[in-house]
Amino acid sequence: MTSQPPSPTPPGAEAIPYCYRHPDRETHVRCQRCERPICPDCMREAAVGHQCVECVREGNRTVRPATAVFGGAAVAAPRVTWVLLALNVLAYGAEVLMPDEVLRRFEMWSYGVYQGEWWRLITSAFLHAPPPSFWHIVFNMWALYAIGPELERRLGSARYAVLYLLSALGGSVAVYLFGTEAVGASGAIYGLFGALFVVARRLGYDARGVLWLIGINVVLTFVVPGISWQGHLGGLAVGTLVTLGFAYAPARNRAAVQFGTAVAVLVALVLLVTALPPGAYPIPGVTG
Structure with missing residues (x-):
């Protein structure tokens, strides 16, 4: 079978x-x-x-994430700039509704800071000259809109936010040491001016236009009455210093050097306020 x-x-x-x-x-x-x-x-x-x-x-x-020129994640949209713009506009809206109350509690007042009201060092940077004056906030927000996005893309959002806040704090500390009271984002804006100059030089661009921008605004600071020269120059100095640390940090230890620069500047500003009385260095004949 x-x-x-x-x-x-x-x-x-x-x-x-x-x-x-x-x-x-x-x-x-x-x-x-x-x-x-x-x-x-x-x-x-x-x-x-x-x-x-x-x-x-x-x-x-195995794919290396895209980064900004000076470290940090690449920035597709300048979200920090838009948030800062929104905060300034909202604060101005609060001034329109309650000008006396808002300014009394949150403006930069040296003797208030000396008495423990530390928040004034930052909150004052989001306030502006109250109505009917509009030129103050218009100029500052225009400057933030014009140069903020480019700096945020170059530095990365986190570093850009640190730069802005430290510049604002630097302006307030200068008011504390050399003046009495002030409001405005101008300290932070002048810090961005200084940052723009440092970034342009670091990347090999022609920085003469930025120098003209800074020079004209510094002159206006002392020519136009009612402007806080302390806040402007304090913010400019701190913004320039912080950006030098960000832009020239060696690639090998970039994050550590940048973080150390920011912390060192913050500690120095805090020590100046805690160690010295308000108006410790008045300059005779100069107001702001």
């Missing part, structure tokens, strides 16, 4: 591939990297063809 030969296998049946993650799904697409069969749910678009989930994940681990 002879045995019956096995039924022939239909041509190509043994070659039908199934998704490696979904064994019940027939597929004829393979990952371009590992060549495993993948179904539509497991396909990920690649430069050429498709890749599986694991290969995409592994590739992402």
Whole structure:
């Protein structure tokens, strides 16, 4: 008795591939990297063809994330600049509704800081000359809108925010040491002016236009009455110093040097306020 030969296998049946993650799904697409069969749910678009989930994940681990010129994550949209603009406008709206109350509690007043009202050193940088004066906030917000996004893209959002706040604090500390009271984002804006100059020089751009910008504004600081020269020059000095640390930090230890610069400036400003009385260095014949 002879045995019956096995039924022939239909041509190509043994070659039908199934998704490696979904064994019940027939597929004829393979990952371009590992060549495993993948179904539509497991396909990920690649430069050429498709890749599986694991290969995409592994590739992402080896891709170096884009960074800003001086460190930090790359900035697609200048969100910090928009937030700062919004905060200044909202604070001005509060002044419109309650000018006396807002200024009394939050303006930069040296003797208030000396008595423990430390918040004035920062809150005053988001206030401006109350209505009917509008030129103060208009100029500052225009300057922030004009140069803020470019600096944020160059420095990265976190470093840019640190620069802005330290410049604002530097302006307030100068008012504390050399004056009495002030409001305005001008200290922070002048810090951005100084930062723009340092960045331009570091990247090899022609910085003469920035020098003219700074020079004209410094002259206006002393020519136009009612302007706090202390806040302007304090912010300019601190912004320039901080950006020097950010822009010229060595690539190997960039983050550490930049962080150390910011902390050192902050500690120095705090020590000046805690160690000295308000108006410790009045300059005869100069007001602001």
